[in-house]
Amino acid sequence: MVVFLAALYGGLTMLQEKNVFPAPVAEQVQVLLDTTGDAARKAGAGLRSVWRNSKAALNEQLRKFGRSLSGSGQEKQNIPVDGELLVDYIDVGQGDCTLIRQGDSAMLFDCGPDDKGTYLQNYLKKLGITRLDYVIGSHPDEDHIGSMDVILEKFDCDTIFMSDYVKNTKTYNHVTEALKYRNYSAMTPKTGSEWSLGDAQFTVLGPVQAHEDANDNSIAIRLTYGSTSFLFTGDAEEAEENDLLSWGNDLKSDVYQAGHHGSSDASSASFLRKVQPSFTVISCGIDNDYGHPHKKTLQRLLAAESQILRTDLSGTIRFRSDGTNLSYEAEW
Numbered sequence: 001m002v003v004f005l006a007a008l009y010g011g012l013t014m015l016q017e018k019n020v021f022p023a024p025v026a027e028q029v030q031v032l033l034d035t036t037g038d039a040a041r042k043a044g045a046g047l048r049s050v051w052r053n054s055k056a057a058l059n060e061q062l063r064k065f066g067r068s069l070s071g072s073g074q075e076k077q078n079i080p081v082d083g084e085l086l087v088d089y090i091d092v093g094q095g096d097c098t099l100i101r102q103g104d105s106a107m108l109f110d111c112g113p114d115d116k117g118t119y120l121q122n123y124l125k126k127l128g129i130t131r132l133d134y135v136i137g138s139h140p141d142e143d144h145i146g147s148m149d150v151i152l153e154k155f156d157c158d159t160i161f162m163s164d165y166v167k168n169t170k171t172y173n174h175v176t177e178a179l180k181y182r183n184y185s186a187m188t189p190k191t192g193s194e195w196s197l198g199d200a201q202f203t204v205l206g207p208v209q210a211h212e213d214a215n216d217n218s219i220a221i222r223l224t225y226g227s228t229s230f231l232f233t234g235d236a237e238e239a240e241e242n243d244l245l246s247w248g249n250d251l252k253s254d255v256y257q258a259g260h261h262g263s264s265d266a267s268s269a270s271f272l273r274k275v276q277p278s279f280t281v282i283s284c285g286i287d288n289d290y291g292h293p294h295k296k297t298l299q300r301l302l303a304a305e306s307q308i309l310r311t312d313l314s315g316t317i318r319f320r321s322d323g324t325n326l327s328y329e330a331e332w
C-alpha cells in the first residue's frame with residue numbers, strides 16, 4: 001500500500017513538474033482515478049483513504065486547469081422550473097437505492113439490500129421524509145428490494161411499482177407480507193406510461209418484453225427535470241438494453257446509473273452511444289464478490305467520455321438540478 005501511494009504521488013509530482021496534463025483533462029484524470037480504484041482494491045484495506053488522498057492530489061493538479069473534481073456545471077437551454085431536483089445515490093454497499101426529491105415529492109428507486117433497512121429509515125427521517133410518492137422495486141433481487149419491507153412498513157407510500165417477475169425468496173415474501181400488512185398493492189407500470197414527481201416527470205421505458213432472467217425484467221425509467229435528465233435501468237443487461245434501443249424511446253440522459261452495478265454484461269457500447277451520459281454513477285460495495293465495476297465497463301464508459309462516480313469510492317453521491325444546470329457532491 002505504501003509503495004503504491006508513493007508511486008502514485010511520484011507519478012503525480014512528475015506530471016505536475018512537466019505540466020503534461022493534456023486536454024481533455026477530465027478523461028486523463030478519469031484514467032488515473034480508475035487506476036487508483038483498481039490498484040487500491042487489489043491492495044485491500046484502506047481503499048477510501050487512498051481515494052481521499054489521491055483525490056486531493058488530483059484536485060491540486062486540476063486547479064491549474066480551472067477544473068474541479070467536486071462539482072461540475074453544464075450549460076443547457078433555459079427551461080424554468082420551481083426549485084431543485086435532488087437525486088441521492090445512497091451508498092448501500094453492494095446494491096441500489098436512489099432517493100429522488102422535487103418540491104414536496106419524494107421517490108425511492110430501489111431499496112437496497114436486506115441489512116440496510118434501519119440505515120435507510122434513518123436516512124429518510126433525517127431529511128424529514130414521512131411519505132413517499134413512489135417506491136419502485138426494479139426487480140426482485142435482494143440487493144434492490146431487501147429493505148423494501150422496512151420502507152413500506154415505516155413510511156406512507158402512495159404508488160408502489162414492482163416488476164411482474166415473481167421470485168419465491170424470503171426477501172420477496174417479506175415485501176409481499178409488508179404490502180399486505182399496510183393494505184397496499186403494488187402494480188407493474190405500463191411501458192411507455194408517464195408519471196409526475198413534483199415538477200419532474202418520468203417515463204417507464206422497460207421492461208419492453210419478458211425475459212427468463214430477473215435482471216432483464218428490470219423496471220427502467222428516464223426522469224427529466226427542466227432540460228436535465230437521469231436514467232435508471234436497475235440490473236438490465238444487454239438483452240433489455242437492446243429492447244430499449246429498438247423500442248426507440250429517447251434514452252439520452254445527463255446522468256446514467258450504470259446498469260447492474262457496472263457489470264460487463266450491461267452498459268453496452270451501442271447503449272451508451274444512445275444514452276451519451278455526461279456522468280455515470282456506479283452503485284456497488286467495496287471489494288464486492290462480483291468484481292463490480294468490471295474493467296470492460298469502465299473502459300466503455302471512458303470511451304463514451306462519461307465522468308464516472310462510484311459509491312464504493314465516494315460514498316453517497318448527491319446530484320442537484322435547477323432544471324438547467326447540474327452539480328454533484330459526494331460524501332468522501
Ligand SMILES: [Zn+2]
Pocket residue numbers: 095096141143144235260261
Ligand atoms: Zn443488483
